[in-house]
Amino acid sequence: MTIDNxxxxxxxxxxxxxxxxxxxxxxxxxxxxxxxxxxxVQAGITGLCPAAMIFKRLGLKPGCAFR
Known part of the structure; x- marks a missing residue:
């Protein structure tokens, strides 16, 4: 599963x-x-998503939207 998913x-x-x-x-x-x-909406505008940051720390692979 990627961070995006x-x-x-x-x-x-x-x-x-x-x-x-x-x-x-x-x-x-x-x-x-x-x-x-x-x-x-905020994540779409700024590109910053707290959930994506947490999933990245958990070791999920990056996707297209969140790296």
Whole structure:
């Protein structure tokens, strides 16, 4: 698995988890979904992604988007 795949999988899981918890527990969990979306936009603009940095330290291979 590359860093790109890991970041996209992690972001998707956070979005789905935020939606599920927002529906089942409290609507405040929708803020988690908003945070994930804002982080993706920020990473697209700046090229800096905290999740990519963590996955790189864990030893995942670089991909095209995150090196």
């Amino acid at each position: 890991a970041v996209m999988s992690f972001a998707g899981a956070v979005v789905l988890l935020g939606l599920l918890l927002g529906w089942l527990v409290t609507p405040y969990f929708y803020l988690l979904t908003a945070f994930a979306g804002l982080n993706l």
